[in-house]
Amino acid sequence: xxAETESFEDFRLNRQLLNAVADLGYSHPTPVQVKSIPLILxxxxxxxxxxxxxxxxxxxxxxxxxxxKYRQGDDPRALILAPTRELVLQIEDNIKSLGVxxxxxxxxxxxxxxxxxxxxxxxEGVDILVATPGRFMDIYLKGHLHLKAxxxxxxxxxxxxxxxxxxxxxxxxxxxxPVKRQNLLFSATMPExxxxxxxxxxxxxxxxxxxxxxxxxxxVEQELYxxxxxxxxxxxxxxxxxxxxxxxxxxxxRTKATADNVFKYIERKELGPVRVIHxxxxxxxxxxxxxxxxxxxxxxLVSTDVSARGIDVSMVSHVINFxxxxxxxxxxHRIGRTGRARNEGVAITFANPAEMYHITKxxxxxxxxxxxxxxPDAVEVVKTEKSEQIEIEREIDRFRRREDxxxxxxxxxxxxxxxxxxxxxxxxxxxx
Numbered sequence: 001x002x003a004e005t006e007s008f009e010d011f012r013l014n015r016q017l018l019n020a021v022a023d024l025g026y027s028h029p030t031p032v033q034v035k036s037i038p039l040i041l042x043x044x045x046x047x048x049x050x051x052x053x054x055x056x057x058x059x060x061x062x063x064x065x066x067x068x069k070y071r072q073g074d075d076p077r078a079l080i081l082a083p084t085r086e087l088v089l090q091i092e093d094n095i096k097s098l099g100v101x102x103x104x105x106x107x108x109x110x111x112x113x114x115x116x117x118x119x120x121x122x123x124e125g126v127d128i129l130v131a132t133p134g135r136f137m138d139i140y141l142k143g144h145l146h147l148k149a150x151x152x153x154x155x156x157x158x159x160x161x162x163x164x165x166x167x168x169x170x171x172x173x174x175x176x177x178p179v180k181r182q183n184l185l186f187s188a189t190m191p192e193x194x195x196x197x198x199x200x201x202x203x204x205x206x207x208x209x210x211x212x213x214x215x216x217x218x219x220v221e222q223e224l225y226x227x228x229x230x231x232x233x234x235x236x237x238x239x240x241x242x243x244x245x246x247x248x249x250x251x252x253x254r255t256k257a258t259a260d261n262v263f264k265y266i267e268r269k270e271l272g273p274v275r276v277i278h279x280x281x282x283x284x285x286x287x288x289x290x291x292x293x294x295x296x297x298x299x300x301l302v303s304t305d306v307s308a309r310g311i312d313v314s315m316v317s318h319v320i321n322f323x324x325x326x327x328x329x330x331x332x333h334r335i336g337r338t339g340r341a342r343n344e345g346v347a348i349t350f351a352n353p354a355e356m357y358h359i360t361k362x363x364x365x366x367x368x369x370x371x372x373x374x375x376p377d378a379v380e381v382v383k384t385e386k387s388e389q390i391e392i393e394r395e396i397d398r399f400r401r402r403e404d405x406x407x408x409x410x411x412x413x414x415x416x417x418x419x420x421x422x423x424x425x426x427x428x429x430x431x432x
Contacts, residue, residue: 006028007027007028007029008021008026008029010029011029011037011038011041011062012041012066013062013066014066014069016099016101016102017062017065017066017098017099017101017102019101020097020098020099020100020101021062021098023100024097024098026058029055030054030055030059031054031210032048032050032054032055032056032059032208032210033055033056033058033059033062035208035210036048036056036059036060036063036208037059037062037063039206039208040059040060040063040064040067040182040184041063041066041067043182044182044205044206045182045183045184045202045203045204045205045206046060046184046185046205046206046207046208047184047185047186047187047198047202047205047206047207047208048060048184048185048186048187048207048208048209048210049186049187049188049189049190049207049208049209049210050186050188050208050209050210051188051210051332051336054210056156056186057090057091057094057156058094058098059186060080060154060156060184060186061091061094061095061098062098064078064080064128064152064154065095065098065099065102065104065128067151067152068104068127068128068152069102069104070102070103070104071103071104071105071125071127072127073125073149074123074124074125074126074146075126075146075147075148075149075150076107076126076127076128076129076145076147076149076150077127077128077149077150077151077152078127078128078129078150078151078152078153078154079128079129079131079136079147079150079152079153079154079177080128080129080130080131080154080156081131081132081133081136081153081154081155081156081161081170081173082130082131082132082156082157082161083132083133083157083160083161083164083166084132084160085110085111085112085132085286086286086290087156087157088108088109088110088130088131088132089108089110089287089290091108091130091156092106092107092108092130095128095130104127104128105124105125105126105127105128106126106127106128106129106130107121107122107126107128107129107130108130108131109129109130109131109132109135109136109139110131110132110135111132111134111135111138112282112286113284115135115138115139115142118135118139119139119142119144122139122144122145123144133161133166133169133170133173134166134169136169136173137169137172137173140173140176147176147177147178148178150177150178150181151178151181151182152181152182152183152184153177153181153182153183153184153201154183154184154185154186155170155183155184155185155186155197156186157186157187157188158185158186158187158194158197158198159187159188159189159190159191159193159194159329160333162191162193162194162197163327163329167193167197170197171200174200174201183201183202183203183205185197185198185201185202185205188329188332188333188336189329189332189365190209191329219344219345220319220335220336220338220344220345220346220347221344221345221346221347222335222346222347222349222370222371223346223347223348223349223370223371223373224349224351224359224370224371224372224373225348225349225350225351225372225373225374225375226351226352226353226356226372226375227350227351227352227375228352228353228381228382228384229352229382229383229384229385229388229389229392230352230388231382232375232379232380232381232382233322233350233352234262234265235379235380235381235382236350236375236376236379237251237262237266237320237322237350238269238271239376239378239379240320240348241266241271241300242271243376243378244318245317246299246317246318247299247315247317247318248293248296248298248299248315248316248317248318249299249300249301249316249317249318249319249320250300250301250302250303250316250318250319250320250334250337250338251300251301251302251303251319251320251322252303252304252305252319252320252321252322252323252325252334253302253303253304253322253323254304254305254323254324254325254326255304255323256278256279256280256304258322258323259276259278259302259303259304260276260278262276262302262322263275263276263302266300266302271299271300272298272299272300273292273297273298273299273300274298274299274300274301274302275289275292275293275298275300275301275302276289276301276302276303277289277290277301277302277303277304278303278304279304289301296315305325305327305330305333305334316337316338316345317338317345317346318338318345318346318347318348319334319335319337319338319345319346319347319348320347320348320349320350321334321335321347321348321349321350322350323350323355324349324350324351324355324358324359324362325358326358328358328361328362328365329365331349331362331365331366332365332366334347335347349370352392353392353396354392354393354395354396354399357396357399357400358399
């Protein structure tokens with residue numbers, strides 16, 4: 001299939017799938033779909049490197065639905081593994097939308113809720129299984145999964161699975177599923193761990209790399225502001241929500257505590273409607289928050305990186321990085337929440353002096369400089385408190401030591417400067 005493919009009609013898809021694509025309003029396939037769909041339909045193992053928001057889920061779901069075709073038996077014939085509950089639910093939703101005119105059965109397995117309902121659904125019969133690695137192994141070990149009919153394995157967001165430490169579970173899964181199968185691996189970045197994983201289970205794969213790995217989405221305008229401390233970040237966030245036209249906003253923080261505090265502040269100032277999601281929130285609470293955000297009932301969703309890859313909302317106008325991520329690839333996934341489906345978006349990043357150190361690393365990964373903007377004059381810049389200044393300096397020291405084990409650190413230098421030799425208080429006594 002050439003890069004000149006202009007329509008989904010050019011693929012060898014059945015009418016049920018083409019009708020579903022038309023219903024969803026997809027008129028032209030994206031580059032990753034143009035390159036991947038024919039290879040997958042032809043039975044090749046595929047390794048796809050593509051940014052979030054480029055249509056890679058449909059790039060493997062459409063040919064997968066075409067191959068599985070109709071319900072048959074009770075056991076899964078395709079398995080899709082993803083790192084988070086949110087992404088599992090997003091993939092399940094995409095399969096249901098694209099397979100609406102088929103009789104295929106899809107079941108999602110994920111943690112955060114008891115397994116009983118999921119096991120009952122499996123016993124009713126399933127054609128396509130979408131799962132997090134941990135919950136998949138839990139249910140398999142209980143004896144409720146029969147895998148002899150499995151013909152296709154998909155690993156989605158492979159880089160995130162590596163970051164989250166899923167390699168042991170993935171290796172166990174590879175041991176219990178049939179050896180003869182088609183393997184597909186999709187990832188937004190290709191660090192060494194993903195390359196190693198691909199070598200373990202892909203056989204002579206066709207590599208589809210749509211953009212240089214870890215580059216930022218072209219439709220996203222990036223802005224970077226040097227913000228000295230937490231209180232000034234809050235002041236700037238307030239100004240943005242009051243004075244900029246931010247219609248549907250995702251705010252990312254590094255920790256759950258910061259996410260909760262930002263959420264409470266926005267709610268107290270009545271700048272929302274707003275919800276917060278992170279791993280301490282119940283599954284129903286997280287699903288409801290995401291659905292409300294998708295439906296336009298929320299203006300703001302505050303989140304840790306747990307949801308950076310699990311929300312498929314095409315009309316997110318702005319992403320705000322309240323904190324800079326220290327897993328640098330996560331920057332790409334965060335800002336990929338906006339600028340989706342060829343829409344334009346804006347990603348705004350706040351960085352204190354310690355976080356500016358990480359910005360230089362992120363720029364190396366995305367192969368571009370993030371434009372630095374000046375804080376608006378109306379934003380009050382607060383003096384950094386002593387305790388926060390100390391923590392900023394310590395963080396700079398920690399990361400500089402990682403790069404240079406011989407680096408003494410700012411605190412060492414200060415200690416050296418302030419130490420003084422002891423004074424001699426007694427004169428030497430002459431000999432008698």
